[in-house]
Amino acid sequence: MTDTAPNGFWSQAAADPRRTVLVTPDGEEWTAGRLHADVNRLVHGLRAAGMEKGDVFAVVLPNGVEFLTAYLAASQAGFYLVPVNHHLVGPEIAWIVSDSGAKVLIAHERFAGAAAAAADEAALPASHRYAVGAVPGFRPYAELLDGRPATPPGERTLGWVMNYTSGTTGRPRGIRRPLPGKLPEETYLGGFLGIFGIRPFDGNVHLVCSPLYHTAVLQFAGAALHIGHPLVLMDKWSPEEMLRLIEHHACTHTHMVPTQFHRLLALPQETKDAYDVSSMRHAIHGAAPCPDHVKRAMIEWWGRCVEEYYAASEGGGAFATAEDWLKKPGTVGKAWPISELAVFDDDGNRLPAGELGTVYLKMNTGGFSYHKDEGKTKKNRIGDFFTVGDLGLLDEEGYLFLRDRKIDMIISGGVNIYPAEIESALLTHPAVADAAAFGIPHASWGEEVKAVIEPAEGFEAGDALAAEILRHCERQLAGYKRPKTVDFIETMPRDPNGKLYKRRLREPYWEGHERAM
Numbered sequence: 001m002t003d004t005a006p007n008g009f010w011s012q013a014a015a016d017p018r019r020t021v022l023v024t025p026d027g028e029e030w031t032a033g034r035l036h037a038d039v040n041r042l043v044h045g046l047r048a049a050g051m052e053k054g055d056v057f058a059v060v061l062p063n064g065v066e067f068l069t070a071y072l073a074a075s076q077a078g079f080y081l082v083p084v085n086h087h088l089v090g091p092e093i094a095w096i097v098s099d100s101g102a103k104v105l106i107a108h109e110r111f112a113g114a115a116a117a118a119a120d121e122a123a124l125p126a127s128h129r130y131a132v133g134a135v136p137g138f139r140p141y142a143e144l145l146d147g148r149p150a151t152p153p154g155e156r157t158l159g160w161v162m163n164y165t166s167g168t169t170g171r172p173r174g175i176r177r178p179l180p181g182k183l184p185e186e187t188y189l190g191g192f193l194g195i196f197g198i199r200p201f202d203g204n205v206h207l208v209c210s211p212l213y214h215t216a217v218l219q220f221a222g223a224a225l226h227i228g229h230p231l232v233l234m235d236k237w238s239p240e241e242m243l244r245l246i247e248h249h250a251c252t253h254t255h256m257v258p259t260q261f262h263r264l265l266a267l268p269q270e271t272k273d274a275y276d277v278s279s280m281r282h283a284i285h286g287a288a289p290c291p292d293h294v295k296r297a298m299i300e301w302w303g304r305c306v307e308e309y310y311a312a313s314e315g316g317g318a319f320a321t322a323e324d325w326l327k328k329p330g331t332v333g334k335a336w337p338i339s340e341l342a343v344f345d346d347d348g349n350r351l352p353a354g355e356l357g358t359v360y361l362k363m364n365t366g367g368f369s370y371h372k373d374e375g376k377t378k379k380n381r382i383g384d385f386f387t388v389g390d391l392g393l394l395d396e397e398g399y400l401f402l403r404d405r406k407i408d409m410i411i412s413g414g415v416n417i418y419p420a421e422i423e424s425a426l427l428t429h430p431a432v433a434d435a436a437a438f439g440i441p442h443a444s445w446g447e448e449v450k451a452v453i454e455p456a457e458g459f460e461a462g463d464a465l466a467a468e469i470l471r472h473c474e475r476q477l478a479g480y481k482r483p484k485t486v487d488f489i490e491t492m493p494r495d496p497n498g499k500l501y502k503r504r505l506r507e508p509y510w511e512g513h514e515r516a517m
Contacts, residue, residue, distance in 0.1 A: 008185045008226050009072060010036065010152070021225065023249065024065055025235035035069065037150035042073040044153055045144030049104055049128060053078035053157060054179060057104040058097050060084045060115045063233045066132050066141065067212045070106060071161065071222055076184045078157035082164065082174065083213040086110075087495055090117025096164050097122040099372060100174055106141060109133025158184045161222075162371065163215040163313045174371035175313050190227030192219060195319055195336050196282055196307065198253055200227035204281070207254040209234045209242055211495075215313040216286060220255040229253075239264045243275035253282035257498030258290035259434070261298050262427065266456070272301065280305045288498045289402065291424035292329055299326070308332055310400060312388040315339070315363040318400045331399040338364045340385075343394055348382055351393075358406060359392040360385035391418075408502060410439035412447045417481055419502075425476035426451060426483075429469055431459040434492040437483060438502055440509040451483035452505050454492045461488035 009032070012019070017033025024030065046057060057079060061067045067083075074081035082100045084093055086108075093114055097105055098121075105124055107115035112135040119129050119137070131138035158180055164172040180187065190200060198204065206224035208231055210217045221231055232249045234242065237260065245251060264272075283302055286309045298306045304322040310332035311317030318341060320333030335341045343357040344350055351357045362385045370376040380387045391409065392402040403409075403418045410417040419437040426435035434454035439447030453469060455461050466486040473482045493501040 008189055010039075010076060011185055012228055019230075021230050022065060022068065023230065023232045025063060025233050030065060035065070035072070038065070038069050038145060039072040039076070040150050040152050041145040041148040042069050043077045044148035046073065046077065046079065046104060047153070048148070049144070051077075051079060051103055053155075054080070056080040056082055056100045056102045056162065057106065058082040058084055058100060058102040060086050060093060060105070060107040060111050060118075061132065061212075062086065062108055062110060063208060063212050063235050064108075064132075066106070066108075068221070068225070068231070071212075071218065072225075074159040074161070075189075075222075076156050077153060077159055078155075078179055079159045080162040080176070081159070082162050083218060084164075085213050085495065086114075086211070088114065090114045091121060093118035094121035095171060096174075097124060099171075100162065100164075104128045104130065106130045106132070106144075107135055107138065109135050112136070156183060158182050158187055161215075161218060163218075165313055165370075173373050173376055175368050176371045177366060177368050190223045192223045193227060195338070196253075196284055196309070198224075198227075198282055201229070203250075204229040204252045205232060205249050205279075206230070207232045207234070207242070207245060207249070207251040209237050209254055209256065209260065210498075214287075214495075216311065217255055220284075224253070239267050240271055240275075243267075243272070243277060246277050246280060247275045250279040252279055253284065254280075256283055256285040257287045258285060258294060259288070259494060259498035261285065261290065261294050262434075265294065265297050265301070266433070277302055282307055284309060286310060286332075288500065289404075289420040289424070291427050293424070293428055295325065296329075310402065312361075314368055314386055314388060315361055317361065320399075324399070328395070328399050328401075331395075331401055333400060334398045335400075340364075341394060341398070341400055342385055343392065344382055344385075344387075353394050353396045356391060356393045356403060358387050359390045359400065359402070360387045362386070408438065410437075410447050410449060412439065412442070412449065412480065413445040415480055417449060422449060422451070422473075422477060422481055422483065425473060426453065426469065428476065429472045431456050431465055431469065433457070434494070436492065436500055436502055436505055438506045440506070441513040449481065449483045450509065451486045452492075453486055453488050454490070455488060 013032035013036035019032045020029050021032045022030040059070050084096055105119055129138040130141045132141045160177050162174045162176050164174050206229045208221045212218045283305045284307045299322050306322050308320045309317055317336050318333035320331050340362040342350055342360045345357045389406045390402055391404055391406055394400055404420050408419050422437035423435045426432050432453055433456040436452045440450045442448040469486050493504045
């Protein structure tokens with residue numbers, strides 16, 4: 001196929017139904033025609049369950065064919081798909097199901113307990129609960145498809161994904177965009193990847209190495225599918241398995257997070273040397289700050305395919321090639337062609353280049369609102385610009401440099417301290433597999449710096465290691481930035497996309513105290 005091939009998955013499936021478009025985590029290959037038929041059947045099944053244009057359904061699913069079937073079904077039937085983080089517990093899932101107004105819930109038996117509890121709490125009728133595998137009180141997922149026609153449904157219209165924010169402050173909120181009222185083929189659904197220089201077809205193969213419930217992961221995967229790139233799905237990520245899949249399928253692009261870089265780099269050298277990753281053209285990372293030494297080591301290993309972006313579930317963004325980053329270490333790039341970046345102070349004044357403030361973004365492709373939360377929708381906006389609370393600055397050439405999230409910033413003795421810088425220094429110690437830094441109460445200074453460490457394999461947590469890590473910080477950081485104490489944790493509370501649930505670490509230290517921020 002060429003760049004002039006039909007736009008969108010559905011047109012491509014009709015034109016070449018025998019083309020392989022998906023490799024599942026267990027290695028099963030799916031053709032476009034087979035996937036297209038299941039997508040059509042699911043639309044017919046959901047409509048038979050009472051769903052209409054603009055309605056919502058939620059999924060609690062691992063990476064697999066059912067997830068992508070749901071995504072494509074919503075996209076051609078004018079539905080909103082709500083992907084739910086399957087690490088949430090029952091009450092958290094129930095909140096999202098209820099708040100979104102989901103008419104149908106599709107869950108996997110792997111998450112049976114939480115899904116069943118959520119469906120009960122949300123008072124979802126038993127007739128509208130479906131399970132891949134066996135979940136008590138749920139109807140088999142196959143019932144949505146069996147006996148339904150494989151032909152395209154009538155009244156096709158473009159639907160959207162409604163992702164829920166992570167809820168680091170308060171309950172999560174759905175990010176809702178208005179339906180455009182167009183046929184799916186009337187919108188170029190893969191155009192997002194053009195920002196990163198990724199072309200349609202062109203021998204590309206996209207590796208999905210993080211959970212599809214994450215906004216960016218699904219957006220990258222969906223866009224790749226719509227411009228003719230086969231998808232290779234991972235279920236549970238491991239560094240060596242990722243290398244194996246890149247070599248075996250000649251994967252060309254993927255979406256990653258810095259935690260995955262760190263764990264890839266920790267592999268023995270003989271393991272790293274055993275796999276050929278030269279097919280990679282774009283290893284695009286985001287979602288969390290990447291320590292400079294980690295980024296540089298990945299570029300030395302994988303080459304100039306290591307690229308970075310800055311965005312949020314609400315929109316984006318900035319992009320930095322490897323060349324950009326090597327020229328300006330630490331940058332997350334310049335604005336996308338469809339976006340604008342700005343930095344404002346706390347009084348809403350736009351700041352000049354070089355001055356630190358709150359980063360705001362504006363997209364030229366349309367707006368969004370937080371579902372059922374007009375106050376939140378209006379709160380973090382200045383005109384058409386919005387913010388998710390990150391601090392940063394723009395240089396004279398328009399390159400963005402982030403410092404931290406405002407909510408995570410430590411204020412000690414009136415001095416602003418940025419945890420990302422401390423965490424980057426901690427991660428250079430060989431005994432540190434993962435690290436978090438945050439402020440804890442201090443009677444005189446307001447806050448002092450605490451470090452929580454996940455020890456690397458072969459290192460024992462204890463006073464001796466804590467002392468060694470503090471000595472390491474003395475060589476890396478100015479005195480006011482150094483952690484005063486170190487605690488250890490068996491496993492850092494991150495989701496598989498690398499997002500650190502810092503609030504879970506911080507809250508126990510603040511019981512009985514009130515943060516200034």
